Amino acid sequence: MVRRIGLLVTCLVDLIRPSVGFATAKLMEDAGCIVEVPRQSCCGQPAFNSGDRTAAREIARQVIEAFAPYEYVVVPSGSCAGMLKVHYPELFRGDPNWQPRADAFAEKTYELVSFLVDVCRVDRVAARVEAVATYHDSCSSLRELGVRDQPRRLLATVQGLRLTEMRDADVCCGFGGAFCVKYPEISNAIVSKKAAAIAATGADLLLAGDLGCLMNMAGKLQRDGANIAVRHVAEVLAGMTQEPAIGMPAGPPPCSPPHAAESREGEVKR
Amino acid sequence: MTDVATHAATSPRFKDNAKSALADADLQNALKFVEVNFIARRREAAERLPEFDALRDSARDIKDHTLAHLDLYLEAYENRVVERGGHVHYAVTGEDARQIILDICRKLGARTVTKGKSMVAEEIGLNDFLAAQGITPIETDLGEYIIQLRHEMPSHIIAPAVHLTKAQIESDFRRVHAHLPAGRNLVEPTSLLTEARAVLREKFLAADVGITGANFLVAETGSSVIITNEGNGDLTQTLPKAHIVLASIEKLVPTLEDLSQLLRVLARSATGQDMSVYTTLSTGPRRPDDPDGPGEYHVVLLDNGRSSMLAGEFRDMLRCIRCGACMNHCPIYHAVGGHAYGWVYPGPMGAVLTPSLIGIDKAGHLPNASTFCGRCEEVCPVRIPLPRMMRSWREREFEQHLSPATVRSGLAFWGFFAKRPWLYGVATALAARLLALAGRTRGRFSWLPLASGWTRHRDFPAPQGGTFQAQWNRQRGRLARPVGQADGPNL
Amino acid sequence: MTPRELVLATVRRSLGVTGAEATRRSEVAARLAGHPPGVVPERGQLEPAGRLDLFARMVKAAAGTVERVADMAEIPAAVAAFLRGHNLPLAIRHGGDPLLSSAPWKLAGTLEIRQGASDGADLAAVSHAFAAVAETGTLVLTSGADNPTTLNFLPDVHIVVVDACDVVSDFESAMARLRSRFGAGVMPRAVNMITGPSRSADIEQTLILGAHGPRKLHVIVVGKP
Numbered sequence: 001m002v003r004r005i006g007l008l009v010t011c012l013v014d015l016i017r018p019s020v021g022f023a024t025a026k027l028m029e030d031a032g033c034i035v036e037v038p039r040q041s042c043c044g045q046p047a048f049n050s051g052d053r054t055a056a057r058e059i060a061r062q063v064i065e066a067f068a069p070y071e072y073v074v075v076p077s078g079s080c081a082g083m084l085k086v087h088y089p090e091l092f093r094g095d096p097n098w099q100p101r102a103d104a105f106a107e108k109t110y111e112l113v114s115f116l117v118d119v120c121r122v123d124r125v126a127a128r129v130e131a132v133a134t135y136h137d138s139c140s141s142l143r144e145l146g147v148r149d150q151p152r153r154l155l156a157t158v159q160g161l162r163l164t165e166m167r168d169a170d171v172c173c174g175f176g177g178a179f180c181v182k183y184p185e186i187s188n189a190i191v192s193k194k195a196a197a198i199a200a201t202g203a204d205l206l207l208a209g210d211l212g213c214l215m216n217m218a219g220k221l222q223r224d225g226a227n228i229a230v231r232h233v234a235e236v237l238a239g240m241t242q243e244p245a246i247g248m249p250a251g252p253p254p255c256s257p258p259h260a261a262e263s264r265e266g267e268v269k270r
Numbered sequence: 271m272t273d274v275a276t277h278a279a280t281s282p283r284f285k286d287n288a289k290s291a292l293a294d295a296d297l298q299n300a301l302k303f304v305e306v307n308f309i310a311r312r313r314e315a316a317e318r319l320p321e322f323d324a325l326r327d328s329a330r331d332i333k334d335h336t337l338a339h340l341d342l343y344l345e346a347y348e349n350r351v352v353e354r355g356g357h358v359h360y361a362v363t364g365e366d367a368r369q370i371i372l373d374i375c376r377k378l379g380a381r382t383v384t385k386g387k388s389m390v391a392e393e394i395g396l397n398d399f400l401a402a403q404g405i406t407p408i409e410t411d412l413g414e415y416i417i418q419l420r421h422e423m424p425s426h427i428i429a430p431a432v433h434l435t436k437a438q439i440e441s442d443f444r445r446v447h448a449h450l451p452a453g454r455n456l457v458e459p460t461s462l463l464t465e466a467r468a469v470l471r472e473k474f475l476a477a478d479v480g481i482t483g484a485n486f487l488v489a490e491t492g493s494s495v496i497i498t499n500e501g502n503g504d505l506t507q508t509l510p511k512a513h514i515v516l517a518s519i520e521k522l523v524p525t526l527e528d529l530s531q532l533l534r535v536l537a538r539s540a541t542g543q544d545m546s547v548y549t550t551l552s553t554g555p556r557r558p559d560d561p562d563g564p565g566e567y568h569v570v571l572l573d574n575g576r577s578s579m580l581a582g583e584f585r586d587m588l589r590c591i592r593c594g595a596c597m598n599h600c601p602i603y604h605a606v607g608g609h610a611y612g613w614v615y616p617g618p619m620g621a622v623l624t625p626s627l628i629g630i631d632k633a634g635h636l637p638n639a640s641t642f643c644g645r646c647e648e649v650c651p652v653r654i655p656l657p658r659m660m661r662s663w664r665e666r667e668f669e670q671h672l673s674p675a676t677v678r679s680g681l682a683f684w685g686f687f688a689k690r691p692w693l694y695g696v697a698t699a700l701a702a703r704l705l706a707l708a709g710r711t712r713g714r715f716s717w718l719p720l721a722s723g724w725t726r727h728r729d730f731p732a733p734q735g736g737t738f739q740a741q742w743n744r745q746r747g748r749l750a751r752p753v754g755q756a757d758g759p760n761l
Numbered sequence: 762m763t764p765r766e767l768v769l770a771t772v773r774r775s776l777g778v779t780g781a782e783a784t785r786r787s788e789v790a791a792r793l794a795g796h797p798p799g800v801v802p803e804r805g806q807l808e809p810a811g812r813l814d815l816f817a818r819m820v821k822a823a824a825g826t827v828e829r830v831a832d833m834a835e836i837p838a839a840v841a842a843f844l845r846g847h848n849l850p851l852a853i854r855h856g857g858d859p860l861l862s863s864a865p866w867k868l869a870g871t872l873e874i875r876q877g878a879s880d881g882a883d884l885a886a887v888s889h890a891f892a893a894v895a896e897t898g899t900l901v902l903t904s905g906a907d908n909p910t911t912l913n914f915l916p917d918v919h920i921v922v923v924d925a926c927d928v929v930s931d932f933e934s935a936m937a938r939l940r941s942r943f944g945a946g947v948m949p950r951a952v953n954m955i956t957g958p959s960r961s962a963d964i965e966q967t968l969i970l971g972a973h974g975p976r977k978l979h980v981i982v983v984g985k986p
Contacts, residue, residue, distance in 0.1 A: 009738050011688075015698045016731060018738035025742075037742050041694035047685060049642065049661065050677060051668030055685045062689065090658075139643040172601045176641025181723035182677070183285070183639050185292055188727035189605040190641075219728030222714060247731035249713035303966040321802045328799040335792075341772045341780050342789040350946060360765040412972060413963035429963060436964050459964040467973060474973075475881055490793050491948045501959040501974025504914045508951070519768065524789070525796035526939070530932035534802070541962070544819070545897040548974065549954040556950060561856070561878035561909045563950050573768045581775035 003033040003120070006070030008063070008084070010077045011042040012211040013232075017246065020211060023238035024076040024112055030238075031120040038066045043080045048087060049177055060088050061098065064105045072119070073109040076234050077210045078141025079177075081111035086144050111141055112234055113209060117150040124157035127239030134166045134203035135233070136194070136217065138210035142170055151209060151233050158236060161205075166197045173208075175216040191220045199226055205245075207233045218246040279628050281612030284635035291606040300433050301607055304426070308598035311542025312649065322538065329535045330653045332528045333520075333589035337580060343489040343522045344571070350492025354554030356567040364394030367572045371396065371481065371514055374568055375405050378511055380478035386496060386503035387411035388483030389427055389592060390518050390572055392614045393627065396481070407481075408473045410502035412466055419446050425608030425616065428540050428594040433607045436462065470502070480506035480564065484517035485591070486532060487569075490525040493551040494569060497536065501548055512566035513552065519571050520588040532591060535651035540593040579626055583662050587622050589652040596646035596656060602639055611636055618646035618656040625663050634672055637663035699737045706735030793946075798933045805896035805930035809986030812895045816928050817982070819898025823957025824970060825978040829925075832984055833860065837869035840920055843979050844872075844885060849918060854879055855887040858907035861922065878909035879916060886912035890923040891942070892935045893980075897956055900980065901935050904951035913953050919975040921955075925986040 005028055009021040025035045044059030063084070067073045075081040085106045092098040116122040135155065141147040148170075155163050174180060174190025181187075194217060198206055206221070206228055208214050218230035229245035244250050280287055291297055316322045336343055348358045361367035375383060383400065385391065385407055397407045397418065409418040413430035417423070419442045424430030431439070440456045443465060456462055482503050486495040494515040496503040507513040523529050537543040556563035579588055597603040597617025608616030613633070615623050621636040630637075637660035646656045667673050687694040709715050709732025717725050724730055762770065773780050807815060817827040830839050844851055852873035855861045866874050879886060888908045892901040900921050904910045913919060929935050943949060959974030970976055 011698075014738045015702050016733045018734055018736065018741050021738035021742065037739060037746075039691045039695065039739065041688045041691045042684075044688065047681060047688075049664070050681050051661065051664030051666070051673065052681055052685070053665055053668075055681070055689070059685075059688055062691070066691075139641065139645070143644040143648055170645075172641050172643035172645070174601065174641060176643070178677070179639070179641045181721065183288065184723035184726055186288055186602055186605050186639065187641075189292055190601045191728065215731055216728065219714070219724070219730055222729045223716070223727065243734065244713060247714035247729055249711055250734075300965070307966045319802060319804070321800050324800045325802075332799070338776065339785055339789050341769050341776070341778070342785060344769065344772070346789065346793060354948075360763070360768045362764050362767055366764060410973065411963070412961045416963070429966070431963050432966070436967075439964055459967045460969050462964055463961055463969045463972060467971070470973065471881065490796060490946055492946075493948055493952075499959070500961050500972035501914050502972065504910070504953070505973055508910050508914065519772070524792050526936040527796045527798050527933055530936060531799040533932065534800075543823075543956075545823070545899055545954070545956040547823070547955065547957050547959055549899075549956075551948060551952040551954075553948040553950055553952075557905070559906050560904060560950055561906050562911045563904060571768070573771070577768055577771035577775055579775075580772060 004071045005033045005035050006067040006073045007035050007037050008040060008043065008067065008073055008075045008080065009037065010075060010080045010211065012215070013076060016215065017211055017232065019240060019243040020076055020232040020234055023232070023234040023240045024074070026238045026240065027112065027116060027234060028074060031116055031122050033120070036070065040066060043083045045080065045083045046177060048083065048091070053091065057091050060091055060102070064088070064101055067105065071108065072115065073105070074112055074115045075109065076112040076232065077212075078111050078138045078145055078147060079210050079212065081109060082140035082144035084109040111145050111147055111209065113151045113154065113237070114145060114147045117153060122154065125154055125237045125239070127237055128159040129236050129239065129241055130160040131205040131229070132162045132164055132203045133205040133207050133236070134164050134198060134201045135169065136166070136173060136198070136206065136208040136213060137170045138208055138213045139172050141209050147209065154237055155207070155233070161236065164201045164203055166201045168197055173213045173217050175213045177212065180216060191216055195220045195224055195226065198228060204228055205236075206230045207236060209233050214246055222247050279613040279632055281624060281628065281633045281636060284610060284612055284639060287610035287612055288606040288639070291610045296435050296438060297433050297607050300435050301604055304432055304598060305604045308542070312539060312595060312598065315538035315542040315544060318544070319534070319538065322535070325531060325534050326651050326653055328531045329591070329651055330589060332523060332531055333652050336522050336524060337520065337585060337588055340519065340522060340580065343524060344519060347487055347489040347492055347522060350489070351554065351569055354492055356492065356554040356569060359568060359570045361570055361572045364572070364574050367394050367516065367570050368396060368399045370570050371516065372400065372403055372405070374512065374514060375400070375479050378478055378566075380405055382406045382408060382473070382477050383479040383481055384408050384410050384474055384477040384506045384510065385414070386480070386482035386498065386506045387414050387430065388481070388516055389424070389614060390483050390516050391481065392424060393574065394572065396516070408470070408477065410470050410474065410506055411498070412463065412500060415466060415470065416442060423609065423614060426594060426597060427592050427615065427619070433609060474505040474509050477510045479512045479514060480510040481514045481516060482507050484515050484521050485536070486523050486529055487517055487521045488526060488529055488551065489522055491551070491553055493553040495529065495549065495551050497546045497549050499541070499547045504548055504550055507552060508563055510564060512568065513555070513564035515552070515569045517569065517571060519573055519576055536591055536593055539595040539649065539651040575627055584622065584626055584659060586654050587619070587626070587659060589654055590619055590623070591652060593651055595649040595651065599645040599649050601641065601643060618660070619654070622656055622659045622663065630663055630666055630670070631672060634667050637661075695737065695739055699740050702733040702737050703735060706733045708732070801931050801933055802896060805894070807895070807930065812930055813925060813928055813982060813986055816893055816895040816898055819895065820957070820980050821898075823898050824960070825898065825957045825980055827980045827982065829982045833864050834868070836864045836922060836981060836983070837866045837872060839981055840887060841869040841872050843920060844918070847918070847977065849884055852883070853885045853887050853920070854883045854912060854916070856906060856908045856912065858889040860889050861887060879911040881915045883916045885918040885920065886916040887920045887922065888912050890921050890927065892938050893923045893928045894932055894935050895928055896931045899954050899956045902953045902955065903949040904953075905949055910951050910953065913955065914974045917971070917975060918977045918979070919958070920979045920981065922981050922983060925982050925984045928982065928986065
């Protein structure tokens with residue numbers, strides 16, 4: 001069965017780390033899906049979490065319409081997928097026109113890894129990445145979407161990768177969207193603990209499914225001088241680790257993500 | 271809205287409170303115990319009981335049912351108390367409750383009152399009030415006793431002195447128990463406890479009135495229920511001439527069976543015990559053939575805004591049974607402790623309840639200082655959707671234009687682009703290129719304009735260059751056209 | 762309006778009700794009269810011998826101690842042995858409880874017996890529990906002249922005698938017994954549910970036994986279920 005997917009790449013991936021978007025597309029295409037990318041901005045979470053329901057609704061309507069043609073909506077982020085899947089229906093509760101649309105939209109929306117495992121029934125990837133990795137559960141993936149075992153299951157099939165669990169992998173990294181700039185000292189205290197837990201594993205690679213959390217943890221680890229590469233889980237599952245890790249300088253030749261997407265070795269098996 | 275004259279809230283200064291808390295080495299040491307112990311103990315207790323999650327559903331349903339029929343259960347409860355010779359006093363505000371309690375104490379000529387731990391008493395600032403009226407209140411829960419010596423508020427709803435180290439407690443005991451030999455050894459927690467036990471035993475026996483809170487009120491029997499590990503609540507209510515129960519109206523449960531359901535989730539969620547040591551149901555004053563027990567039994571039912579909360583989106587908060595699991599699992603609480611929240615109720619439950627009680631204008635920071643990590647809701651024994659309600663407060667704040675101007679204008683700027691995807695594409699493509707260029711050598715920034723909150727503590731990764739959408743479009747042809755929306759220029 | 766009327770009126774306004782609705786009233790009356798059980802854990806649903814074992818296990822888990830004796834005639838010796846074993850004076854206090862009063866205390870030799878409520882001077886007290894709950898190792902004691910409440914809290918050592926037949930599976934069973942003993946909706950002044958000896962963890966979360974109540978809780982189960 002060929003599935004037609006609308007990829008909601010998230011505003012952070014779009015702006016900061018397009019390679020995550022290409023890795024996501026590769027994983028889905030390898031799983032036999034047709035991937036399309038309708039024009040998009042953001043899922044509206046910043047407005048929603050700041051109490052601006054009107055703006056959040058306006059953006060949500062726009063997203064629902066943009067992705068109307070697709071059988072599935074896949075998102076390489078737990079927190080944005082949670083926004084679409086859990087909070088859009090909440091935003092339109094009691095709205096006779098939009099509630100059914102939001103419910104149907106939620107129904108077809110998935111976080112990337114849970115889509116691969118739970119919908120496409122992917123049980124292994126053919127990627128090869130030599131590293132000792134530790135995986136951080138982002139709060140929304142874990143608690144809003146129940147994503148816990150899926151990434152670990154697929155990561156276990158990556159050749160050369162050894163997965164080691166950190167203490168309190170399920171505890172927040174302190175990112176929290178606008179929280180980290182509104183309450184920077186508290187956010188710093190939380191991410192400092194997280195960085196210590198990561199460092200204590202001895203892993204040389206940190207993975208997670210949310211770019212916001214990854215940027216936060218990478219930024220802290222790098223400020224602390226820790227020598228740990230940080231990547232989105234999709235990059236590793238797709239075997240697309242040619243791009244420098246998050247926050248690392250591009251070696252010559254300068255970064256060119258579209259080419260990276262062509263030179264991968266990984267392949268998803270079903 | 272309650273009067274907080276005697277209990278000035280420092281919640282508006284949450285940010286400063288938090289900064290001092292983060293710099294307080296003693297506090298940071300003390301907080302380590304919360305993070306490790308409470309969480310592990312709760313998890314083990316929950317794992318030992320296969321029905322734990324079903325019991326949480328049951329507990330939620332019982333509280334929902336009770337709240338939906340609260341008027342009738344209050345009447346039923348009141349009738350039973352009166353039948354057993356007790357007195358029921360309704361207090362609309364904290365001030366009313368304080369006055370009622372004072373009148374009872376005055377009538378009995380009370381000079382000292384012992385107190386069991388009661389968050390509602392903290393809410394209405396009872397101790398300071400009684401002391402100002404010449405009546406000496408003595409806290410008897412060890413943690414409450416310690417913070418009373420320090421003139422502090424509790425920093426946790428079930429472990430009031432959790433912010434202190436034993437060295438701090440030792441120095442308080444040496445300061446206050448000046449009649450004891452200066453050379454005594456107080457290094458071990460056991461010796462501190464033994465000393466407090468001896469000092470407080472005399473107070474128990476001498477007190478005129480005992481005041482306790484209530485964990486639950488049982489409508490079926492007119493009983494007030496207190497739950498302690500120390501036994502202080504029982505000595506407080508058994509020995510004096512009168513027992514005053516100070517309880518807020520949402521503590522009602524219908525029956526003894528309903529109580530049994532709630533007991534099964536409370537201690538497990540709070541301390542990880544299957545049961546706390548003492549669960550006591552008190553019903554009326556001493557009976558004719560009783561050799562002990564209080565001669566008078568009063569219940570002060572405090573509303574203080576709760577009856578209004580029943581109407582709106584915060585009704586679910588009234589299910590709260592004050593176990594403390596939400597704060598025990600909260601990364602913000604772990605970082606700054608309870609005092610930073612600036613009023614009586616800290617942590618996630620405080621972030622929702624405090625704005626209801628002292629106003630969102632004063633407590634606005636509390637529901638904002640959350641990452642919405644959702645761990646509080648995950649462990650709540652009565653499944654209160656705490657993050658959702660914190661968001662509701664942010665919405666109220668936004669609607670009332672109470673959010674900070676920087677937040678509002680930033681949001682408006684972002685929203686302008688987010689609502690116009692093609693313009694957004696132009697702007698982000700430009701931003702991505704500029705930032706990528708600027709950050710190419712290091713791969714990250716240690717300083718960025720307008721992002722000092724981030725870069726003060728962490729580096730910010732440089733974008734790879736070019737947005738995903740622009741690159742995808744170049745590689746795979748034009749972007750899929752959004753339905754019902756004109757396509758903007760391709761990038 | 763009195764404060765009472767004001768509170769009830771606000772509650773009703775918030776709920777959008779008048780308080781006179783027949784369906785709401787009958788729903789509440791039915792729940793109070795029928796007191797339906799909720800989720801009752803499997804843990805305590807055991808045959809009598811298993812239930813006693815579970816009870817003993819749970820008391821120990823709560824830092825109490827348990828022993829079993831065949832009948833009341835063995836109680837005095839058991840009490841005396843416990844006190845001796847903990848280097849305590851051979852003196853106890855108990856209330857007017859018929860079962861405790863009928864025990865052949867003289868068999869314990871020099872054991873000194875005082876009766877009635879405690880003034881705080883006693884080191885050890887003996888009570889007779891109304892029931893016990895196997896599920897959590899909880900003793901259920903009721904107030905009154907037979908077993909004064911002060912005995913549960915003031916002495917350093919609390920020895921509680923419970924008849925094996927009174928050890929029930931779960932809280933619901935204990936509540937049913939209270940109802941059948943005292944009447945529907947009627948309770949003695951105090952019902953003390955006690956699970957282990959007094960403790961506090963208020964200092965750096967270090968658990969210490971003997972906060973304000975007894976430092977030791979010893980349970981003697983009498984007879985067979």
